[in-house]
Amino acid sequence: MSVQVSEDLSGTSVSHPGYDRTAASVGIVHFGVGNFHRSHQAMYLDRLMEAGSGLDWGICGVGVLPQDAAMRDVMRAQDGLYTLVVRHPDGSLEPRVVGSVLEYLFGPEDADAVYARLLDPQVRIVSLTVTEGGYIRNAGTGEFDASDPAVAHDVAHLDAPRTAFAFVVEGLRRRREAGLPPFTVLSCDNLQGNGDVCRSTVVGLAREVDADLADWIASEVSFPNCMVDRITPATTDDDRAVVADEFGIEDRWPVPAEPFTQWIVEDDFPLGRPELERVDVQFVDDVTPYELMKLRLLNATHQALAYTGAPLGYRLVHLAMEDDRVRRYLEAYMEQEGAPTLGELPGIDLPAYMRTLVERYGNPGIRDTLVRLATDGANRMATFTLPAVRDNLAAGRQIRLGAFMVAAWAEYWRLVASGDIAGDQVPPDVHADTMREAAAAEDPAAFVEVEAIFGSLGRDETFRTEYLGWRRVVAERGMHAALDAVLG
Numbered sequence: 001m002s003v004q005v006s007e008d009l010s011g012t013s014v015s016h017p018g019y020d021r022t023a024a025s026v027g028i029v030h031f032g033v034g035n036f037h038r039s040h041q042a043m044y045l046d047r048l049m050e051a052g053s054g055l056d057w058g059i060c061g062v063g064v065l066p067q068d069a070a071m072r073d074v075m076r077a078q079d080g081l082y083t084l085v086v087r088h089p090d091g092s093l094e095p096r097v098v099g100s101v102l103e104y105l106f107g108p109e110d111a112d113a114v115y116a117r118l119l120d121p122q123v124r125i126v127s128l129t130v131t132e133g134g135y136i137r138n139a140g141t142g143e144f145d146a147s148d149p150a151v152a153h154d155v156a157h158l159d160a161p162r163t164a165f166a167f168v169v170e171g172l173r174r175r176r177e178a179g180l181p182p183f184t185v186l187s188c189d190n191l192q193g194n195g196d197v198c199r200s201t202v203v204g205l206a207r208e209v210d211a212d213l214a215d216w217i218a219s220e221v222s223f224p225n226c227m228v229d230r231i232t233p234a235t236t237d238d239d240r241a242v243v244a245d246e247f248g249i250e251d252r253w254p255v256p257a258e259p260f261t262q263w264i265v266e267d268d269f270p271l272g273r274p275e276l277e278r279v280d281v282q283f284v285d286d287v288t289p290y291e292l293m294k295l296r297l298l299n300a301t302h303q304a305l306a307y308t309g310a311p312l313g314y315r316l317v318h319l320a321m322e323d324d325r326v327r328r329y330l331e332a333y334m335e336q337e338g339a340p341t342l343g344e345l346p347g348i349d350l351p352a353y354m355r356t357l358v359e360r361y362g363n364p365g366i367r368d369t370l371v372r373l374a375t376d377g378a379n380r381m382a383t384f385t386l387p388a389v390r391d392n393l394a395a396g397r398q399i400r401l402g403a404f405m406v407a408a409w410a411e412y413w414r415l416v417a418s419g420d421i422a423g424d425q426v427p428p429d430v431h432a433d434t435m436r437e438a439a440a441a442e443d444p445a446a447f448v449e450v451e452a453i454f455g456s457l458g459r460d461e462t463f464r465t466e467y468l469g470w471r472r473v474v475a476e477r478g479m480h481a482a483l484d485a486v487l488g
């Protein structure tokens, strides 16, 4: 027998909210309720509520993309409830029905309701997970891109915008007009200095609306940086079936995740914040070194996994990790080119951190896919890998392994262009047409000459020589032999 995730779960074996959800109220508006938000921030709030605190920090989720209609339907049908299934390396599963998402609003159909929430004095934090590519930036320079068509649209239609940032700008404007203090804006995306990037996008967009508003936001609104970490794959039909068959729960959109979870946040919340330190969130003055460590080791090697693994025919992360050459390449990249770009890391045992990453990727229960890691890869390479190559070049250090990663990425897109990587193995990428064309060009240099991604790096002679050399080795000898060669 199975029950809907929104029904009385007291007769089931599944852990579920023991707190009174009807007594909880919204304190956070979150843009981009995807799997990661549901395995991470919402999970921490749920834990806190279970621990007897934070009932006034419930979440109102907001979707702004047309495709978020799917999440709207599920969240409404399930009263915001969903099952988080932690998948352990030994194959055991740990389910928990999460109760911290109290409401879900869909921007494209009800912008007024979103603004009403943003004007609610009890809303003290607005958080976001809208992906690295969602920040309206030029990937090459990292600057706010006022020429993006979404900007012109939203400036002209603030009453019905398409981007989360226009909601934030206009929400702040309305609060200021109403004499209310501004909420704190908390980016939880994988970006170096995610709070700073978020501030630059919000202020940049506000400047297109009203310079005085932009100045007010720049001086009055807090944008803490944070480091977020939990590998959270996309949901499959198998996940739905497991939740129904093994736990008796009918859930249209459960979330799988690894056991590991980490959140380090700069403690700058003028209107207060939930007591998340009670549930192992770390609050620090400056998150930069920890964030850089995670992006340049974890996220960069996730890119490496996708581009070395897929050409070898792997689809799942843990299976690619069983390939000795792939694993050794990841380890070499972290030790020789990722770690040297990091500053002081008080309290961190870096070799142990890197070993843990290898163990986490090897978890056979998680079934993370290479295609998820390669999704939107142009924005990810520009965020996780290319900045480390630039730093290493500037410091006169080796760039062999980073240049190899770019060559593997080009090979990956060449295989997409030739149809050898096809169907559901082709990742969505806003730059897909450009990358496909550049990778298939007769001149291999065309790939690194995509200005919007590589900027001046594509013109650097040292980088070009390394990249072109590895591209030739991959083309002539194949990925396995190329990995042998780069590993020396």
Ligand SMILES: NC(=O)c1ccc[n+]([C@@H]2O[C@H](COP(=O)([O-])OP(=O)(O)OC[C@H]3O[C@@H](n4cnc5c(N)ncnc54)[C@H](O)[C@@H]3O)[C@@H](O)[C@H]2O)c1
Residues within 6 Å of the ligand: 031, 032, 033, 034, 035, 036, 037, 063, 064, 065, 067, 068, 129, 130, 131, 132, 133, 134, 135, 163, 164, 188, 189, 190, 191, 228, 229, 230, 231, 232, 233
């Ligand atoms: N999945 C992970 O392992 C993981 C771990 C750490 C951080 N993150 C961060 O979370 C982000 C989302 O990952 P996910 O796993 O939840 O993906 P997902 O595909 O499950 O959800 C993505 C969410 O972002 C929204 N979104 C995407 N582009 C947007 C845009 N331009 N404007 C507004 N909303 C937009 C989608 O509508 C959806 O709600 C990542 O890009 C990353 O920055 C993910």
Ligand SMILES: O=P(O)(O)OC[C@@H](O)[C@@H](O)[C@H](O)[C@H](O)CO
Residues within 6 Å of the ligand: 131, 132, 190, 228, 229, 230, 231, 232, 298, 299, 302, 303, 372, 373, 380
């Ligand atoms: O989700 P992205 O775009 O930041 O990058 C893909 C993965 O590297 C990422 O999702 C990791 O799984 C995550 O950052 C682990 O915490």
